[in-house]
Amino acid sequence: MRLTMHIKHLKILLPGSVHYFLILHILCYVQSASPNVPGSVRFSVLAPQNPESHEQTIQTILPSIELAVLHVKDPRYGRLPNWNITLNYKDTNCSSTAGPMAAFDLFKQSGQLVLLSV
Numbered sequence: 001m002r003l004t005m006h007i008k009h010l011k012i013l014l015p016g017s018v019h020y021f022l023i024l025h026i027l028c029y030v031q032s033a034s035p036n037v038p039g040s041v042r043f044s045v046l047a048p049q050n051p052e053s054h055e056q057t058i059q060t061i062l063p064s065i066e067l068a069v070l071h072v073k074d075p076r077y078g079r080l081p082n083w084n085i086t087l088n089y090k091d092t093n094c095s096s097t098a099g100p101m102a103a104f105d106l107f108k109q110s111g112q113l114v115l116l117s118v
Contacts, residue, residue, distance in 0.1 A: 039083050044106050045062065045065060046092050047089075
């Protein structure tokens with residue numbers, strides 16, 4: 001039996017450390033019915049941008065996320081070839097106020113939101 005899902009927008013908030021395999025495992029569960037029917041996945045990453053406030057900043061976690069996206073989209077070996085995967089970045093300022101407000105804004109924009117915490 002094959003799990004098939006059609007998703008217009010999927011927003012994932014990834015505070016803290018993000019691992020390459022976490023993104024791969026998430027994306028591998030979302031598959032199209034056939035390779036000829038590609039879908040679209042949108043990620044929103046919320047993390048602090050200032051390295052003085054936190055060691056796991058947008059600049060340190062984005063390379064892992066971008067590498068995972070390239071691997072999953074690979075036309076030959078990827079689990080989601082020909083899919084449109086976009087990344088959106090937001091700065092939380094390492095604030096318990098700014099982070100939830102950014103998450104709420106993302107929800108208002110698309111109406112869909114998945115929260116993951118590492």
